[in-house]
Amino acid sequence: MNHQSFAPQIAIRLINVKKHFKDRDVEALGGVDLEIAQGEFITLIGPSGSGKSTLLELLGDIGDEGGPSEGEILIGEKTPQELRRARGYGIVFQDSTLFPWYRVFENCLLPFRISRSEGSKQEQVKRIELLLEMVGLDRKFWSYYPKELSGGMQQRVAIVRALALDPPLLLMDEPFGALDDLTRKSMQMLLLDIWSKTKKTILMVTHSISEACFMSDRVVVLSHRPGRIVRIVSIPLDRPRERSMTETKAFARICGMVREALGSGGGLEEDASIKD
Numbered sequence: 001m002n003h004q005s006f007a008p009q010i011a012i013r014l015i016n017v018k019k020h021f022k023d024r025d026v027e028a029l030g031g032v033d034l035e036i037a038q039g040e041f042i043t044l045i046g047p048s049g050s051g052k053s054t055l056l057e058l059l060g061d062i063g064d065e066g067g068p069s070e071g072e073i074l075i076g077e078k079t080p081q082e083l084r085r086a087r088g089y090g091i092v093f094q095d096s097t098l099f100p101w102y103r104v105f106e107n108c109l110l111p112f113r114i115s116r117s118e119g120s121k122q123e124q125v126k127r128i129e130l131l132l133e134m135v136g137l138d139r140k141f142w143s144y145y146p147k148e149l150s151g152g153m154q155q156r157v158a159i160v161r162a163l164a165l166d167p168p169l170l171l172m173d174e175p176f177g178a179l180d181d182l183t184r185k186s187m188q189m190l191l192l193d194i195w196s197k198t199k200k201t202i203l204m205v206t207h208s209i210s211e212a213c214f215m216s217d218r219v220v221v222l223s224h225r226p227g228r229i230v231r232i233v234s235i236p237l238d239r240p241r242e243r244s245m246t247e248t249k250a251f252a253r254i255c256g257m258v259r260e261a262l263g264s265g266g267g268l269e270e271d272a273s274i275k276d
Contacts (some may be wrong), residue, residue: 011169011201012036012059017071018226019054021064028054030226031071038168041195041202043212044220045258051227052205056171059203060084060091075169087115089169090162094177096154098146104157105142108132111164124164131160134197135190152183159194172204176211185243188215192241209262213254214246221261231261 012035019029029051036042044052057063058073061080067073075083083089098107108128111117117124132142135156146154155175162170175191176184192215195202206212212219219233235254237245245251 009038010035011038011040011076012203013072013074014055015072015074017055017058017068017073019051019058020069023065027226029058029068030223030228032222032227032229034220034229034232036201036203038201039199041192041204041215041217042220043204043206043216043218044222045206045209045212045262046222046227047224047262049225049227050222051225052222053173055227056091056173056203056205059169060089060171062091083169087111087165088167089171090165090167091171092155092158092162092173092175094174096146096151096158098154098157098161100146103143103145104132104137104149107146107157108160108164111161115165117165127166128160128164131163132157134194135160150183151179152187155179155187156190159191163194163198163200168201170200170202172202174205174207177207184211189243191215196240209255209258210246213251213258214241219258221258230264231257233257233261 014032014034017029017032018027020027032051032055044055046052054063058068059075059080061067061084067080073080075088078086078088099110102110105128108131109124112119112124132139137153137156137160141149141153146157149157158175176187179187188211191202194200204215213233213235214237216235218235220229221231221233222228223230233254237251237254
């Protein structure tokens with residue numbers, strides 16, 4: 001047996017990544033080192049101003065003021081700029097950011113149009129149909145406009161759009177933060193199901209300790225600004241994850257470890273948005 005096959009491929013490598021926003025004179029990130037394996041589900045958590053979203057923007061090469069001030073980011077063998085040009089990631093925000101004047105199906109087809117995809121229209125339509133079925137959006141809603149959908153439905157469409165070009169990496173910035181508790185929990189299960197089927201590498205920002213611990217392989221805890229990693233908590237729960245796991249003493253202990261690390265990261269007392 002080839003034991004080397006057990007060594008997971010590194011999908012993302014952050015080496016001493018710092019970010020200083022000159023126009024605001026803000027030190028957002030204070031030197032982040034992190035390796036993420038291919039197919040891993042990682043969540044970032046930290047107080048407001050810890051640089052979670054900044055880190056995601058740097059990975060996607062979408063932030064203002066360009067790349068990191070210091071350090072290096074590699075995704076596979078690509079820089080964030082190369083990854084963005086190759087459309088090597090999908091991104092989902094808290095707000096679904098769907099175009100209100102396009103119907104659901106047209107919104108989902110947009111990545112093909114923007115990337116001038118060479119695939120046939122028939123193949124593109126088939127892929128979107130498969131993805132919409134995978135996220136459980138009833139066919140009758142495919143011709144609706146975004147404003148006619150609930151928040152949870154809109155996020156399902158946003159996830160389909162992010163997966164349209166089949167990128168290896170999914171970046172998610174508080175994707176369920178605006179949803180009610182019941183919808184949020186069903187969306188968590190949906191995302192875990194998609195992840196198990198597609199084997200994407202997922203990097204998700206959240207403010208919820210229980211969400212981070214329930215979904216992730218590892219929870220990366222950031223300090224108050226400038227953001228540094230104060231602790232990485234590995235989650236020992238079996239997969240597939242089941243909601244009943246959140247009722248166990250083991251789960252409470254894991255959440256306690258993350259909460260403790262957040263407390264030691266500073267700035268937590270003034271941030272009421274960190275919650276279970």
